[in-house]
Amino acid sequence: MRKTDFYIDGSWVAPSAPNDFEVINPADEQGFATISLGGQADVDKAVAAARAAFPGFAAMPHGERIALLEKLYEVYKRRMGEMAETISKEMGAPMKLATQAQAAAGLGHIKAFIRDLKEFEFEHPLYPDVTEEHIVHEPIGVCGLITPWNWPMNQVTLKVIPALGVGCTVVLKPSEVSPLSAMLFAEMIDEAGFPKGVFNLVNGDGPTVGAAMSSHPDIDMMSFTGSTRAGTAVQKAAADTVKRVTLELGGKGPNLIFADTDVAKAVKRGTIHCFNNSGQSCNAPTRMLVERSVYDDAVEAAIATAAKCQVGDPEEDGNHIGPLSSAQQFEKVQELIQVGIDEGAKLVAGGVGRPEGFNRGYYARPTIFADVNNEMTIAREEIFGPVLSIMPFSDEEEAIRIANDTPYGLTSYLQTDDVERMRRVSKQLRAGMVQMNGAQRPGGSPFGGYKMSGNGREGGRWGIEDYLEVKAISGWQ
Template identity: 45%
Template sequence: MTAASHAVADLSEVRDRDHLYIDGAWVEPNGTGRTDVESPSTEKVVASVVNGDDVDTDRAVQAAHRAFREWSETPRDERIAAVERLAAALDSRRNALGGLIASEVGMPLEQATTAQATMPVGVLEATARAAKSYEWEESVGNSLVVRQPAGVVAAITPWNFPLHQIAAKVGPALVAGCTVVLKPSAVAPLNGFAFAECVAESGIPPGVFNLVPGRGSVVGEAMVSHPLVSVVSLTGSVESGARVGQVAAQGIKRVCLELGGKSANVLLDDADLDTAIPSAVSQAFVNSGQACNALSRLLVPRRLLAGVEERLVAEVGRIVVGDPFEPGVTMGPVVNAAQRESVREHIGGALRSGARLIAGGAEAPPGLATGYYLSPTVFSDVTSEMPIAQEEVFGPVLVVQPYDDEDGAVTIANSTPFGLSGGVWSADRARALSVAHRLRTGQVKINGVRTRDHFDAPFGGYGLSGLGRELGRFGIDEFTEVTSILG
């Protein structure tokens, strides 16, 4: 990292954290352990945070439970205004949050500032707008149907887009009148502390939002099993989602699970390749491919395969891998050594199964021996039977699957147990829409649109991609119960 790059990066949020945020105050933990936060670009510890335990979790849930009645009865306009203030508080820290997430996740600084630190602001603002037009009450026949706050929410968030996922859970829960206990990812917990400070600055009453970092096996389990928790919202792996569902079922709790993906980007034979290929590369390799909704499979008409491969190799060659704080870098490292090893195992498996490597591979680019770097990798001639076409890699790996006709493309797109996102490219929008209607997935992007430009649209998946939806009015639905008042 050069002196110049240090000068433009605001790293004021990258610091040790020694307290939990419970009942409106920063308090000493009962738990005694700490978690080191490692920079994926330097492999060095940049900060450490305290870990909560089951006692701390109970303190936080009890505080949220005590605060629930008053917060749920607070006029909706006041709850919405509080979320708007929270958005403004986050926005005021945008540069510092960009530097923070570049440090703990490894996304290049410019991207981290414009995406990671900006998206949560947009999510909260969109949530507030949705709440103003939300149908809190409606007449159905001779009945009045009322949406009521569900109760205390356990929010468990991931490391890859951490602040975005915090905002996507906390914002709609608060406008719905719920109170929240948040457990941020132990891999990237620092941003959760910054979010809690913004909550305090926003004048949100004590107990309405609480922060307990720690291990999922301790804090997460205690949250999900707590009898005073009514809703569990988790973004994470399929394995984590299955465990949450298992534990929550014992208490008959509502769950919202946003899990993995293996999303298909379908190029129809009339697609504008000059636009489609750069977009396909961008949407596959964003955040080093560590995105649940990454379009990690590119479906290509067989007769266009050779030309598409040539374009892909050229476009991938323009990706600049390196230190996230260096100007001009467009892809940083993966988050840690375990993730790098997992991606390497997927690459090795793809080679053994007969996939044809056309770009990248298992090694880091030259000159990047320190840090968890990988080369952007593309496989072609991938069939649906290969593990690389079925399993989420969560790294910078794109697979190309040729198809013979439109029906074949739909069959391939729907051939995985996931269904989170997808894309269709065509010069004929009606044709693209026709294909989109046939895809078994929670979201389909026509001609390269981005989720972050549509925060009012629902986001969530089919199959192993999860249960429930986030964003907009659909996200608010997850934190409400329905009461029918008859007569």
């Protein structure tokens, strides 16, 4: 399958210079599609199209933009099976996960943003009794969007939908590891009838297309999701043009389990969550902190859960986990598992190498380390694989200290039946999100973190505000 064109100014166009890149199925390590990696000239074309389209799209009545998003929702819903199959093949998500979580996340975000955009107040007085000062929220302009491979549609829709919804125009660079889902999304945009130039897609790698976008003088904002290393590169490249930059980066989520809860249930839930999507989620609870009095029981419960975690072919139905997304990711995970062993962590499940029965594909063994301390590499670095680190704590104060002793601050997890402790500890955890006792995050909740986990928030009105400038008009009548 050759998909070498880019979507620019409402049409599929050939790259300025051919630069073929093979898309690999991580389940069998075989190429199944060819895209082209773009360059500066392609970025310039896409940005010029977005810049030309911006005045008209920004001036379009809000209701008309909502109607376009509603049409997109219907197109996406009808083609969601295609989207799930595409995601499964390009990044290895098992079909059940690809359908019920990966592709479904995109549909859910479109629906939630339509609701929030309908309710958003774009103009209002400064205060009810200060009507002569008028506040207007206006689209920031041309937005450069860079999305990752691990949750492709989740991230594409979290960026594209609010940007288009408020009247911005966009240039999207999906990950070259999982580009086909974004290209399918571009087809949906086209089918929904968005004006030409409003949405543009250029494939490419970070050092070339990503850097060209980040430094481009005609891009007003960059929104990036990915590694902290790449996020800092985006921010540095954007500095000279003083554009707005929002970043959703890595995580090393602590999961605090106190003895006053159902420990076995909490450990099982946390272990499964850590292994979900083959561990390739920035908000995974990868550091399990357990109160010392129940620590041994918790380790045994985690081992039992790992023993039941199946690894299998993404095309097969079931609750198993699939391969890691790429050879590069596989090697990284293998190296860090070995580092954990070398640094003295106690390997109690899994380990290096592929699971039994696999001699190809980027499959990793569900792995658990016990007796980890927070200075070990596996407790500090984001592994992005099915690897859980378990460590004990003596009291609430120590649990909070260990939890916050990380350069990251995305999601923290807390398991306790003490309501006062829930409220007390959750407020002391330095993270953008805290999930307690298995609670799920509702649609429209802000997603984002503290410290090196990034800045800005995605989802709900917070995600809408990131794409708006605030104008204060004095003397309004």
